[in-house]
Amino acid sequence: MKYAYFEGDFVPLDEAKINIMTNSFHYGTAVFEGLRAYWNPEEDQLYILFAREHYERLLSNAKALFMDLSFTPEDLIEITKELLVKNEIREDVYIRPIVYFKDLKLTPKLLDYSPEIAIYTYSFGRYLDTSQGIRVKVSSWRRNDDNSIPSRWKVAGAYVNSALAKTEALMAGYDEAIMLNSQGFVAEGSGENIFLIREGTAVTPSLSQHILEGITRNAVISLLKRELLINIEQRPVARSELYTAQEIFLTGTAAEVTPVVEVDNRKIGSGKIGEVTSQLQEVFFRAVRGKIERYRSWLTPVYEKRPA
Numbered sequence: 001m002k003y004a005y006f007e008g009d010f011v012p013l014d015e016a017k018i019n020i021m022t023n024s025f026h027y028g029t030a031v032f033e034g035l036r037a038y039w040n041p042e043e044d045q046l047y048i049l050f051a052r053e054h055y056e057r058l059l060s061n062a063k064a065l066f067m068d069l070s071f072t073p074e075d076l077i078e079i080t081k082e083l084l085v086k087n088e089i090r091e092d093v094y095i096r097p098i099v100y101f102k103d104l105k106l107t108p109k110l111l112d113y114s115p116e117i118a119i120y121t122y123s124f125g126r127y128l129d130t131s132q133g134i135r136v137k138v139s140s141w142r143r144n145d146d147n148s149i150p151s152r153w154k155v156a157g158a159y160v161n162s163a164l165a166k167t168e169a170l171m172a173g174y175d176e177a178i179m180l181n182s183q184g185f186v187a188e189g190s191g192e193n194i195f196l197i198r199e200g201t202a203v204t205p206s207l208s209q210h211i212l213e214g215i216t217r218n219a220v221i222s223l224l225k226r227e228l229l230i231n232i233e234q235r236p237v238a239r240s241e242l243y244t245a246q247e248i249f250l251t252g253t254a255a256e257v258t259p260v261v262e263v264d265n266r267k268i269g270s271g272k273i274g275e276v277t278s279q280l281q282e283v284f285f286r287a288v289r290g291k292i293e294r295y296r297s298w299l300t301p302v303y304e305k306r307p308a
């Protein structure tokens with residue numbers, strides 16, 4: 001990738017650097033987003049998925065941290081499109097915007113500092129194994145509580161919690177961690193929301209369960225209802241329900257729809273990708289590339305004039 005957007009300008013990526021004294025680098029007081037853009041080769045078009053939703057979440061998270069930016073979601077979408085065009089992207093990419101306090105000052109606080117925004121892009125294929133499914137471990141680390149560092153905000157410092165859980169899982173030979181919340185109910189993965197299929201119903205932790213309000217989670221809820229005609233229960237989910245579920249899958253911008261085939265050495269269903277999960281994957285992966293007309297509203301095309 002040639003360019004990044006950095007503090008008001010498009011600059012060569014290796015010039016987009018912060019000083020080691022930068023306040024947010026020390027205290028994790030930054031908020032970020034992860035977006036994907038999908039390349040559609042038949043249309044010669046790049047589609048940003050849920051651009052508005054991601055930038056609305058970024059700006060509302062920033063506001064909660066007293067980071068007043070003068071941008072609207074539309075401004076940030078335009079900047080992102082321009083960055084993708086400048087980088088001549090014709091493949092699937094990940095887009096990482098981050099808002100931070102650029103002040104070269106100590107003291108962990110949120111007042112009287114100057115927020116800045118940077119955006120960069122990088123090539124990104126699959127994050128987890130969406131075709132075979134993954135093995136997960138219930139973590140010994142509990143999910144951040146809403147009254148410590150709210151899980152519903154994508155705050156940089158909160159991701160130490162994710163890193164601890166993910167590392168523990170990887171070191172124990174698993175692919176991903178599932179964290180319980182401080183009350184002992186299932187919360188989410190280190191960077192994914194979780195769904196279980198039980199007796200034909202999709203069950204997912206409700207929004208009060210100390211989870212990120214995933215944008216993919218929302219999209220998947222509507223696909224399950226509208227396309228697969230499956231009922232959804234949003235409620236506290238007990239750990240033991242994981243072991244007896246017929247199917248489990250994770251959702252997220254990075255994880256897309258990732259099947260879970262094993263939890264703590266217990267096979268989920270037959271230990272292969274379940275029927276609901278594979279139908280959901282099929283419709284999700286077509287929708288994100290603009291191949292289903294009714295979900296084109298999820299997408300922002302990047303190239304104004306499609307190249308001949």
Ligand SMILES: Cc1ncc(COP(=O)(O)O)c(C=O)c1O
Binds near residue numbers: 251253
């Ligand atoms: C902790 C956590 N949960 C869930 C998700 C999924 O959220 P989304 O679908 O908005 O990417 C993410 C990724 O952003 C995350 O970091």
